[in-house]
Amino acid sequence: MHGHRHHHGHEGRLRFHRPFPNRQELLARLESYQRDLEQEVADVADLIEHLRGNDQPQQATQTV
Helix, strand or coil: CCCCCCCCCCCCCCCCCCCCCCHHHHHHHHHHHHHHHHHHHHHHHHHHHHHHHHHHHHHHHHHC
């Protein structure tokens, strides 16, 4: 018996199990992938801003 293993948690990667999707399906997948990447970039930017922002108030609080 040959079972197919589905790897969940890799939604950000584009994988095609059929020969190749038609143009509309490819476009839909690429747009979804782009939204995922944009959200990931926004999350990283928020984290950077948070980490940079935390340094300044802590120093200001310590000096006051």
